[in-house]
Amino acid sequence: MPAARRKKHDGGGNSKKPTTSNQQQQQQPASKTDDKFKTQKTEKEETTDASNNNNNNNINNLKKKKKRSKRSCIDNCCWSIGFICSTWWFLLFLYSAMPASFPQYVTEAITGPMPDPPGVKLDKEGLKAKHPVVFVPGIVTGGLELWEGRPCMDGLFRKRLWGGTFGEVYKRPLCWIDHMSLDNETGLDPPGVRVRPVSGLVAADYFAAGYFVWAVLIANLARIGYEEKNMYMAAYDWRLSFQNTEVRDQALSRMKSNIELMVATSGEKVVVIPHSMGVLYFLHFMKWVESPAPMGGGGGSNWCAKHIKAAMNIGGPFLGLPKIVAGLFSAEAKDIAVARAVAPGVLDLDIFGFQTLQHAMRMTRTWDSTMSLIPKGGDAIWGTLDWAPDADHVCVAKKIKKNETQTAGENGAGFDDFKSHNYGRIISFGKDVADLHSSKVERVDFKDAVKGNNFANKSCRDVWNEYHEMGVGDIKAVADYKAFTVESVLELLEFVAPRMMKRGGAHYSYGIADNLNDKKYEHYKYWSNPLETRLPNAPEMEIFSMYGVGLPTERSYVYKSSPAAECYIPFQIDASADGGNDQGCLRSGVYSVDGDETVPVLSAGFMCAKGWRGKTRFNPSGIKTYVKEYNHAPPATLLEGRGTQSGNHVDIMGNFALIEDIIRVAAGATGNDLGGDQVYSDIFKWSERIKLRL
Numbered sequence: 001m002p003a004a005r006r007k008k009h010d011g012g013g014n015s016k017k018p019t020t021s022n023q024q025q026q027q028q029p030a031s032k033t034d035d036k037f038k039t040q041k042t043e044k045e046e047t048t049d050a051s052n053n054n055n056n057n058n059i060n061n062l063k064k065k066k067k068r069s070k071r072s073c074i075d076n077c078c079w080s081i082g083f084i085c086s087t088w089w090f091l092l093f094l095y096s097a098m099p100a101s102f103p104q105y106v107t108e109a110i111t112g113p114m115p116d117p118p119g120v121k122l123d124k125e126g127l128k129a130k131h132p133v134v135f136v137p138g139i140v141t142g143g144l145e146l147w148e149g150r151p152c153m154d155g156l157f158r159k160r161l162w163g164g165t166f167g168e169v170y171k172r173p174l175c176w177i178d179h180m181s182l183d184n185e186t187g188l189d190p191p192g193v194r195v196r197p198v199s200g201l202v203a204a205d206y207f208a209a210g211y212f213v214w215a216v217l218i219a220n221l222a223r224i225g226y227e228e229k230n231m232y233m234a235a236y237d238w239r240l241s242f243q244n245t246e247v248r249d250q251a252l253s254r255m256k257s258n259i260e261l262m263v264a265t266s267g268e269k270v271v272v273i274p275h276s277m278g279v280l281y282f283l284h285f286m287k288w289v290e291s292p293a294p295m296g297g298g299g300g301s302n303w304c305a306k307h308i309k310a311a312m313n314i315g316g317p318f319l320g321l322p323k324i325v326a327g328l329f330s331a332e333a334k335d336i337a338v339a340r341a342v343a344p345g346v347l348d349l350d351i352f353g354f355q356t357l358q359h360a361m362r363m364t365r366t367w368d369s370t371m372s373l374i375p376k377g378g379d380a381i382w383g384t385l386d387w388a389p390d391a392d393h394v395c396v397a398k399k400i401k402k403n404e405t406q407t408a409g410e411n412g413a414g415f416d417d418f419k420s421h422n423y424g425r426i427i428s429f430g431k432d433v434a435d436l437h438s439s440k441v442e443r444v445d446f447k448d449a450v451k452g453n454n455f456a457n458k459s460c461r462d463v464w465n466e467y468h469e470m471g472v473g474d475i476k477a478v479a480d481y482k483a484f485t486v487e488s489v490l491e492l493l494e495f496v497a498p499r500m501m502k503r504g505g506a507h508y509s510y511g512i513a514d515n516l517n518d519k520k521y522e523h524y525k526y527w528s529n530p531l532e533t534r535l536p537n538a539p540e541m542e543i544f545s546m547y548g549v550g551l552p553t554e555r556s557y558v559y560k561s562s563p564a565a566e567c568y569i570p571f572q573i574d575a576s577a578d579g580g581n582d583q584g585c586l587r588s589g590v591y592s593v594d595g596d597e598t599v600p601v602l603s604a605g606f607m608c609a610k611g612w613r614g615k616t617r618f619n620p621s622g623i624k625t626y627v628k629e630y631n632h633a634p635p636a637t638l639l640e641g642r643g644t645q646s647g648n649h650v651d652i653m654g655n656f657a658l659i660e661d662i663i664r665v666a667a668g669a670t671g672n673d674l675g676g677d678q679v680y681s682d683i684f685k686w687s688e689r690i691k692l693r694l
Helices: 002-016 020-097 102-111 118-124 167-171 173-180 215-223 242-249 251-266 277-290 303-307 322-330 334-342 356-364 368-373 378-382 431-435 472-480 486-496 498-505 601-611 656-666 683-689
Strands: 133-136 144-148 160-162 194-197 206-208 231-233 270-274 308-314 427-429 542-549 551-561 571-573 590-595 624-631
Touching: 118 215, 118 656, 133 215, 133 251, 133 277, 160 173, 167 173, 173 356, 215 656, 231 251, 242 251, 242 277, 242 368, 251 270, 251 277, 251 303, 270 277, 270 656, 277 303, 277 308, 277 368, 303 308, 308 656, 322 356, 322 368, 322 486, 322 551, 322 571, 368 498, 378 486, 378 601, 427 431, 431 551, 472 486, 472 551, 472 571, 486 498, 542 590, 542 601, 542 656, 590 601, 601 624, 601 683, 624 656
Parallel strands: 133 231, 133 270, 270 308, 308 542, 427 551, 542 624
Antiparallel strands: 144 160, 144 194, 551 571, 551 590
16 A cells, blocks of 8 residues: 555656656756856856957057157157267367367368467567556456345355356346445445455456456466566446445555555556556546545656556547447347347337346446446537538448558548448437438427326336336427437436436536636546546656457447337337448448447547647647557457457457557557557548547
8 A cells, every 4th residue: 555655646746746857858958048148148248358358458558658658758858868968078078188289279270370379479589577567347347246235145145246157147136136236326335235346366357157358368468477466457346436436445545555566566667458448447547546635546746657657448438438328228239229120029028027128227227337438528529410520431341451550541441422421410210310411300309398207107116217207298309309419418318317317427527628727627527538637747658549440339329219018118229220231331220330349439549549649738748649459350260269359349358469569568668669550440530520629
């Protein structure tokens, strides 16, 4: 039973419950389906993973490319900088390793044998140091250093603010301007500021690194035995009026004491060598030293006769500079006008708000020394509206060979067909006004204008200049006057800058003396004007006027009114005014004449050519005078630097011929030993046209 039941149960169980084999058969399709599903899922996952991997690879590749591009850019910059630096250091190494004579060898291979420097040449001739030498530097060439300043100048005690690297100009320009400016009322130090001249030969041997002023002359004098005991640099603060250099620093007394010491120790008179504005400063000194105290040095009427052998004036603006008029009137000169012509509007845009010209005007108008350079002698010297002594100057004349001397009046002969220039109009508003006869120019007197207030300039106190006190009507009145001669320019400057001219009027005069016996000419304001003072009573003394010629030099200007703007200077040189032909003397609003690029021949040469020639009322003792002109010849190659035959106002200090003349006189020669006058220009012809009572 149990077995039968078990069978039956098993049999019944078979119909209702699958066996193991049946289970396997039934499970096979399910497992296949699952495997297929898993396979599809795996394939999809693999596909997704593959696509993700591809995307990731693409992103990584892009990142790598970007990194590579960034790295390559940085690498290229680094390689470029490295290459430049390596090349520079390699060249510097070669330069240091090469023999000292190699540059000269290259130059001689290109241009032929170089002449010996004057000191070497004259040492071979046997010349030795005899007369002590005194150097009198001009404007801007002497170094100035800080002795006391405001917090913005902390850490700069006795560092140069002027000369050297001029690093403080770039680091703190407004602070630098504040310290370089003088007080607007006194012309002396502003409160809390003391800037003083550098002392010694280093005061003006180099203006900036590599830019010599007196260094070449000093080195050549040293070749024949000179040293600091018989060379003296009469440094002074060239910003101050001449008399104030004595009031504040006792600079004139120092010069007097040093000259007396050198004469006492050497037993020989001194040779004084002033340059540029230093010429006028030394004129002032010669009157000061002989005048009684307290105004003068109390040396007596024969002091110069006892102590001075010769005054060898280099590039002397005896009668002033037309370019200083443009500087005081609009803070401009030829360089600014040319810059405007090359890039019109750039200077006027003032994109960064630097207001460079305005700040320059603010600073330079506090320097009373600049007013010593205003043209002297009035219209009798510089010309009227329709006449000027140098009006027949030809701007493109025949070229003169190096070291070829001419007699007076030779240059320009045969050019009578050329149009004369109205140089007497030192300022003309408009090119047409500069060309017209004065009878056709309608002028309205500006002096009757009532001064208003220019509201556009009210916010410009930080770039102080007196234009902010002028109204639109005043500016128009100046332009309506059309043309200004030297005499009316003085009235113009008094109109636009009364405070400045009030200070200047206390220290300088610009006329021609009627009677030199008048007691008023004993005042120091007349001492730097050769037309209002006498030379000392020193008949054995000699005076040389030594200057360059053959370079276009500023003589007069074409102006226009500036467009009204914030903090603007209302007048500017009209850079669009041009002569229109190769013979024209008008370029970028500036009329040029013969000179050294700074001082016109008329100013540098007239006094020695005529005003002091022989016994005159300006030279009662008959001091001998000589005109020594040096015709400009540019350097033949870049290896010559600034050249050894330059006639440029500063570069002439390295002119071999000029240095040789100075050394010969310092060694004992006279003007006659040097051959007398050496003239290339028309200075004698132009001087004869000036009708001056002598």
